[in-house]
Amino acid sequence: MIRVEGLVKRFGEIRAVDGVSFEVRSGEIYGLLGPNGAGKTTTFSMLAGLLGPDSGRITLDGIDIAEDPVGVKRGLGIVPQEVAVYEELTARENLRLWAGLYGLTGTALDQAVGRALDEVGLSGRSREPVERFSGGMKRRLNLSLGLVHRPKVILLDEPTVGIDPQARANILDVVRRVADAGAAVLYTTHYLEEAEQLCDRIGILDHGKLLAEGTLAELKEQVGEDEVVVLPPSLNRLFLKLTGRELRD
Ligand code: ATP
Numbered sequence: 001m002i003r004v005e006g007l008v009k010r011f012g013e014i015r016a017v018d019g020v021s022f023e024v025r026s027g028e029i030y031g032l033l034g035p036n037g038a039g040k041t042t043t044f045s046m047l048a049g050l051l052g053p054d055s056g057r058i059t060l061d062g063i064d065i066a067e068d069p070v071g072v073k074r075g076l077g078i079v080p081q082e083v084a085v086y087e088e089l090t091a092r093e094n095l096r097l098w099a100g101l102y103g104l105t106g107t108a109l110d111q112a113v114g115r116a117l118d119e120v121g122l123s124g125r126s127r128e129p130v131e132r133f134s135g136g137m138k139r140r141l142n143l144s145l146g147l148v149h150r151p152k153v154i155l156l157d158e159p160t161v162g163i164d165p166q167a168r169a170n171i172l173d174v175v176r177r178v179a180d181a182g183a184a185v186l187y188t189t190h191y192l193e194e195a196e197q198l199c200d201r202i203g204i205l206d207h208g209k210l211l212a213e214g215t216l217a218e219l220k221e222q223v224g225e226d227e228v229v230v231l232p233p234s235l236n237r238l239f240l241k242l243t244g245r246e247l248r249d
Contacts, residue, residue, distance in 0.1 A: 001026045001153055001184030002047070007056035009042050009208075016042040017053075018208035024201075026152070029175065029185040031199030033192065039208040040188040041081065044157045047186065048078045060153045061184075074102070077151030077183075081158045083142045087131040091122050091141050094130060095148055102149035116144040119174055136167025143171055147178060154178060154185045160194065172198050 002024035009017040017039045024030040032040050045051035047058055049069050058065045063072040085094050095113045104112050117123040120140040130138060143159055156175065160168045175198060179185045189195055195202050196216060203213040212222050 001028075001061055002030070002186055003057075003059040004043075004047070005057045007043065007046060007058065008054045009039075009046060009051065010054055015208045017046070020056075020205070020208070020210050022203050022210065022213060024184045024186055026182050026184050027179055028200045029179045029187055029198055031195035031202040032186060032188040032205055033190065033195045033199075033202050034205035035190055038190075038205045040190075040205060041157055042208075043205070044155055044186070044188050047155050048076070048080075049073065075152045077146040077149070077154040079143050079146035079154070079156040079159050081161065083138045085130050085138060085141055085145065088129055090127050090129055091117065091133075092126040094141060095144060098145045099148045104149060112148050112150070116148040119147070119177075120144045121170055134164075134167075136163040139163050140167055140170060143174060147174070152183055154183050156185065156187045158189055159187075160189075160191070 002022075004023070005021050007017050007020045008015070020039070020043060022030065032043060034040055042051065046053045047060070047065075049065055049072065060072050061075045063075075065072045086097070089097070092113060095116050096109065099109045099112050099116075114123075117126050120143060122137065122140060122144070125133070125137070130141065133141070139159065143156075146154065146156070154175075159175075160171050163171075172194065175185060175187065179200075187195075187199060201213065201215055202219060204211045204219070212219055214222065
């Protein structure tokens with residue numbers, strides 16, 4: 001469903017993404033986990049078609065995005081890190097706008113908007129201007145805008161940053177449900193707990209490279225008992241949690 005091969009992006013001297021390859025199957029949530037500056041947003045932006053790679057290949061639902069950058073978008077749901085909603089419009093109007101842009105009309109559009117509002121628990125507040133919403137409600141709406149057209153491939157860039165536990169739980173629950181319904185989901189985060197709780201497989205990214213990849217159990221196995229592992233300080237906590245081991249200086 002999502003296939004990334006040898007992806008590279010440089011900004012001057014910085015290799016923000018440095019030869020990254022991974023796959024995400026239908027029904028799977030793949031967590032791209034890494035500290036600030038690891039290259040998560042740059043990877044996300046290339047998959048979303050917002051940034052062109054220097055080299056490498058991205059295929060989404062069988063379509064090479066370099067060959068058909070417009071066609072690929074029809075089956076793609078994008079949830080950016082920055083909340084991208086019209087504050088002066090209501091939640092329903094925001095959703096109708098997005099659903100229309102994705103080509104939905106008539107009853108199909110009405111149903112899609114109703115379902116999206118229910119899914120994120122905003123049906124009761126759907127006719128209020130978004131400017132009255134809390135941060136968590138805006139994030140939930142932001143999520144539903146990326147899902148309203150039932151995409152087969154979903155890309156989420158740190159969708160729970162800075163929100164209350166209830167909104168966070170709702171977002172994780174919705175993401176799980178869309179994956180269970182068959183979508184392939186790429187989920188970038190720097191929260192280890194979220195990756196553990198939500199993701200079927202995790203890729204650990206740092207300085208633009210995938211350091212390790214697998215299920216949580218596989219990742220734990222990859223770090224053997226007798227190994228000496230030198231990690232950047234940003235990954236120390238992750239290492240401790242995965243292995244249950246003490247850190248030595
Ligand atoms: P965060 O969690 O802080 O968003 P990230 O893992 O998403 O971090 P990126 O935003 O992809 O990381 O950044 C990776 C590297 O590329 C960083 O060193 C960053 O400073 C650099 N970078 C990203 N975008 C640009 C740009 N437009 N111009 C120059 N450097 C950039």
